[in-house]
Amino acid sequence: QVQLQESGPGLVKPSETLSLNCTVSGGSISRTSYYWGWIRQPPGKGLEWIGSIYYTGSTYDNPSLKSRVTISVDTSKDQFSLNLRSVTAADTAVYYCVRHLAAGGTFEYWGQGTLVTVSS
Amino acid sequence: DIQMTQSPSSLSASVGDRVTITCRASQSISSYLNWYQQKPGKAPKLLIYAASTLQRGVPARFSGSGSGTDFTLTISSLQPEDYGTYYCQQSDSISYTFGQGTKLEIK
Numbered sequence: 001q002v003q004l005q006e007s008g009p010g011l012v013k014p015s016e017t018l019s020l021n022c023t024v025s026g027g028s029i030s031r032t033s034y035y036w037g038w039i040r041q042p043p044g045k046g047l048e049w050i051g052s053i054y055y056t057g058s059t060y061d062n063p064s065l066k067s068r069v070t071i072s073v074d075t076s077k078d079q080f081s082l083n084l085r086s087v088t089a090a091d092t093a094v095y096y097c098v099r100h101l102a103a104g105g106t107f108e109y110w111g112q113g114t115l116v117t118v119s120s
Numbered sequence: 121d122i123q124m125t126q127s128p129s130s131l132s133a134s135v136g137d138r139v140t141i142t143c144r145a146s147q148s149i150s151s152y153l154n155w156y157q158q159k160p161g162k163a164p165k166l167l168i169y170a171a172s173t174l175q176r177g178v179p180a181r182f183s184g185s186g187s188g189t190d191f192t193l194t195i196s197s198l199q200p201e202d203y204g205t206y207y208c209q210q211s212d213s214i215s216y217t218f219g220q221g222t223k224l225e226i227k
Contacts, residue, residue, distance in 0.1 A: 047164065047207060049216040060214055064121070096163055105211035106154050108175075110163035 002026045004097045004111035011117050012091075018084040018116055022097030029078045030055040033102050036080045038071065040093040041113075050095075053080055054102065087118045122146050122210050126219035134227045139195040141222045143208035148188045152212035155184055155193045158221075159204040167206075168193065200226055 008020035022036070029036060037052035051061025053071045061069045070083040084091060095116055099109040123146035133139050143153065151171040156164035166175045168184035171191060181196045195202055203226050208219040 046220050047209070047218040049218075062215055064215075104152065105209070105214065105216040106166065106169045107156070107164070107209070108166055108169075110165075113163050 002099060002109045004099065004109060006095060006097050006111045006114040008114060008116070010115060011119065012087055013120050014088055014118055015086055018082070018087050018091060018118070020082045020095055020097075020114065020116070022080050022082075022111060024078045024080075024099075028075075029073065029080065030075045035100050035102050036073065037098045037100060037105075037107070038082045039096045039098055039107065039110075040091075041096070042090075042093045048093075049105070050082065050084075052100065052105075089118050092116065092118045121215050122149060122213050122217055124208055124210055124217050124219040126206075126208055126222050128222060129220065130223040130225070132225040132227050133198050135198055135200055137198045139198050139202075139224065141193045141206055141208075141224075143186075143191045143193070143219050145189045145191075145210055145212075149210045149212035151187045152210055153184070153186065153191045154209045154211060155182075156207045156209065157202075157204050158207065164207060198226065202226070 003025045005023045012018045035052040038050040051071050053059045059071050068085045073080040094113040096113045097111040098107040100107050125144045153171045155168040158164040172184045183194045185192050205221045205223045207221050
């Protein structure tokens with residue numbers, strides 16, 4: 001059974017960079033056919049897909065985030081990471097890491113989520 | 121981006137009721153439509169993918185239908201544990217988008 005676990009600071013200052021890691025267990029991140037992604041949910045609001053990465057490093061992300069996103073992968077650690085630059089209070093959210101099929105965006109496995117608050 | 125619109129935004133129903141939630145896409149997405157259930161403080165859980173395929177382990181009282189722009193999630197006989205917020209999500213365009221959610225309460 002695949003499990004995903006987010007980690008990282010719970011508080012980030014405005015204009016700084018939000019950085020999160022996701023550790024995958026129960027299966028290698030290098031398995032073909034799967035992408036690894038990030039989704040966020042502001043408190044009391046809906047879900048927003050941020051971006052996804054393949055184990056080769058190929059990525060794609062949500063254009064609405066205006067190129068503030070970098071997603072990377074470390075196959076030796078079965079981890080992938082999110083960097084979101086120039087954050088504002090609007091980036092306060094629960095951030096989830098997910099797994100989906102390379103053939104489509106069906107988010108089958110989710111981490112438990114981690115709340116990141118942007119505040120000075 | 122493809123916009124996803126759910127209705128209703130919230131509903132309250134009794135145990136045993138048949139419940140229907142609808143989702144409309146702003147353009148045709150074929151059958152690239154998924155449904156998730158989220159309980160308070162928890163991550164969403166995949167219920168149905170490809171519009172009508174039940175994810176393994178999900179009770180058979182859940183079903184999905186539709187194609188193109190109009191989709192439906194049905195709970196045939198509502199159970200106490202079915203409370204939560206339900207989201208549809210399109211996976212046709214790689215800029216994946218979700219509906220705004222439907223909050224389901226048990227009377």
